[in-house]
Amino acid sequence: MxxxxxxxxxxxxxxxxxxxxxxxxxxxxxxxxxxxxxxxxxxxxxxxxxxxxxxxxxxxxxxxxxxxxxxxxxxxxxxxxxxxxxxxxxxxxxxxxxAEWTEQDIIEVFELRLLLEARATGLASQRATVEQIARLEALNDRLAAAIASTGKGRIADIQRTNSEFHHAVVIAAGSPRLRTILDNLLDLPVIIGSFYFYTDVELLRSLQHHRDIATAIAQRNRDYAEAAMRLHLQATYGLFMQRRQTRRA
The missing domain is CATH 1.10.10.10 (Winged helix-like DNA-binding domain superfamily/Winged helix DNA-binding domain)
Known part of the structure; x- marks a missing residue:
């Protein structure tokens, strides 16, 4: 940077x-x-x-x-x-x-999240309590409502709820070390600010990824949970880089 x-x-x-x-x-x-x-x-x-x-x-x-x-x-x-x-x-x-973010900075952040957040999601599938799973599902319902809204603070609500979901997954993993590391990676403005450029279709696709992650955790299916998080992050990275290139053009 x-x-x-x-x-x-x-x-x-x-x-x-x-x-x-x-x-x-x-x-x-x-x-x-x-x-x-x-x-x-x-x-x-x-x-x-x-x-x-x-x-x-x-x-x-x-x-x-x-x-x-x-x-x-x-x-x-x-x-x-x-x-x-x-x-x-x-x-x-x-x-x-x-802070200014280079393309290499962004690649590094996503690579770290792919490794660590996928692991956290896998751990959450084994360790999450009933209450933590219910919270993930409730956050997805909140995200759906935020996407459907037309209020002035719509994008801010989407940002906040998305962040809460990812943090909730990490908390459910029950690993203080992973939580400390990921807390510094999840809320970077260069990535969070990209929500302002999402279409409704892209937001709904992201919501479905969240629902798949929550379902995998609820089913205690570690492989499914890790794969669902990887798919979500890879899709987010692809969309983010596409928007970044478009804005530069």
Whole structure:
């Protein structure tokens, strides 16, 4: 990933705090109230995932603070957390920049997910509780409703529910080590933001993949579960790269 000198300001002031705030904790908490730093982190994270910032754009503390009507202290704390998430890059003596992803970066992420997420799905087929399986099915119902909706936050709902499903599969695997690794791979903005370019047919196909994964886990069929996840990720990768090439043309 690279950082550039291109500057930019956050797009759109006053976004509401996402329902899934605050995200993972940071040991080096800011001196201001924790909820303020959490809110700033959640808003910036949502904007990054939604593609509101150009890759390589500089995120200036003073601009963000003015935009969100907060001091620079919680903004600084939020940017540190986003750096740990890999969503932004801190360049010494230059500032913080939106991470830029090369084609090799993207290939590497999908290759790792194919290996690790397929394994997690296989483990989930052996270890998932009845409650965890029910949650997967409920999330698929929520995803179907989000796809069918016409509301303003439709894509954000699809993004969030898709993410929750993949995280729920990893949790059901019962492997803290896999969960730690995959938590850093599942919510990368360069991939999540691609939902804005999915057609309804493609979204419904992705939903069917999710249903197949949940069914395989419920049936305790490890081979089927791993194959279903691999198919889903391979299809996602193919579609993502196709859209990436189209946007470049």
């Amino acid at each position: 690279r950082a550039s000198r291109q500057s930019g300001r956050p797009a759109g002031a006053g976004l509401p705090v996402p329902e899934d705030a605050p995200g993972p904790p940071d040991a080096s908490g800011p001196p201001e109230p924790r909820s303020v730093a959490d809110a700033v982190y959640a808003i910036l994270r949502q904007r990054l995932m939604a593609g509101h910032f150009v890759p390589g754009a500089q995120l200036k503390e003073e601009h963000i603070a003015a935009d969100l009507a907060v001091s620079r202290t919680p903004v600084r704390a939020a940017l540190k957390r986003l750096t740990l998430d890999g969503m932004v890059v801190a360049a010494a003596n230059r500032g913080v920049f939106v």
